[in-house]
Amino acid sequence: MSSHKFKTLDREPVYVKVSRAIEQEIVSGALPEGALLPTEGELCEQFGVTRSSVREGIRLLEQSGLVERGPAKRLVVRAPKISEIAATASRSLAHGGATFREVWETLALFYPQAARLAATRLAPDAIGELKDINQRLRDSENGDVTVDSAVAFFQTIAAGLDNRVMLAMLQSLNIMIGASLAHVIGETPRAKTRIVEAQQKIIAALEAGDEDKAAEWMSRHMDDLMRGYQVAKADLDARIL
Amino acid sequence: MSSHKFKTLDREPVYVKVSRAIEQEIVSGALPEGALLPTEGELCEQFGVTRSSVREGIRLLEQSGLVERGPAKRLVVRAPKISEIAATASRSLAHGGATFREVWETLALFYPQAARLAATRLAPDAIGELKDINQRLRDSENGDVTVDSAVAFFQTIAAGLDNRVMLAMLQSLNIMIGASLAHVIGETPRAKTRIVEAQQKIIAALEAGDEDKAAEWMSRHMDDLMRGYQVAKADLDARIL
DNA sequence: TTATCATGGGTTGTCCGACAATCTCAAGAT
């Protein structure tokens, strides 16, 4: 029988420990945004490890967006941008096998609510931007421009909500829906005219501050997107690319 | 005047190029999930760089969740788990200064919709789990258990929606709201009883498949959470920790 | 025969030392 239990030994590689140690200092606030980290040489001394290990640890932090190379290539603490968070999340989800159906379903559930909020919160210049986007979509001949405009419409609404958490999530959806639509919507004039019209109705509702109408038309807008996808006879359950 | 324009030279560090090269092979599908990557030595040969650079490049991939050390410590391609995606996103948002107000607002906007979907989709055993959680919340004396139960309730609903994209986003919110509430809800019996009741109403609506009631009570549930926060007289615009 | 053990080669984790490229900053030149 066992008389005493030993805890499993600490077998993390050193470079992970280095990464964690620095991360700890950052998230705890001891190293605020913009603070300069010690040089690699100093980190070696302080941790008592070699530069190779320190550098590998730094790479982990670099990828997670907590530090970047600043002036004189010194390491600087920074906060990841929303767009980076969204890009990372959407890339991971895509690689994890997310399907168009999942993305669309989420979009269809969340964006009408976002539109509702936008009706009470969107700034006038954001509404102006939406009108420009709508015009560009109407003029678009090229398929890429069509998709870009459709996505930009969402993006502008999301950005105008004055909520970083919501923006990060909606932006992730925008990226995924864009990547998905780009491979599908070539020439689907019927779907396009419907999208143009839905956008105009949404813009009108936002301008009037009518929450219900904004949500209602955004919901129809989502249906139009789905229709475009179906017209192209694409597989809803295929991985987005 | 300048007679010819040169493109800016490629001054990415080698380890970044290594990382990108491997990432490209993975996202393109050439290296499917579970595939073994070449050994570090082989990568050195193929890329024509030293092990130091290869290893630093690998760290970038490691942190982004695209590879992990498999049997015999060989590198294996893998898909990041939803929980990791959510953890990364929420950590980044928290570090980026997200406030309780932002998190709650997003929660309040999205979760009623999630409940609506859950009413038509949640499996019976998930509903059973919700009942267990509600019971545990009712019995809870300890503040931590209270918070855990409240979060677990959300988590179970999110997990039952059969949609990885939605799950990732809702789970991010769960993590952030949990971290936030943990620092605030100590003993707020009034808020707790309201939360218990709201959960019960939601469970009943889900069981009956009543979308509107599920959304309605989830919405009130969100209000109760906010009330708990206000009872604790916490600053809504402070960074979540 | 089957189970256990030892051995050896291959791979990773860590260390050390070296050097070119680049950046900072301050002294010196115009």
Place this chain on the structure above:
DNA sequence: ATCTTGAGATTGTCGGACAACCCATGATAA
């Protein structure tokens, strides 16, 4: 005062070395 130059510091990359570790193969014991 501004520009140039040069020393010093720091990062990026290289090369080599070795211990720890993992796996498979074969040897040994039950």
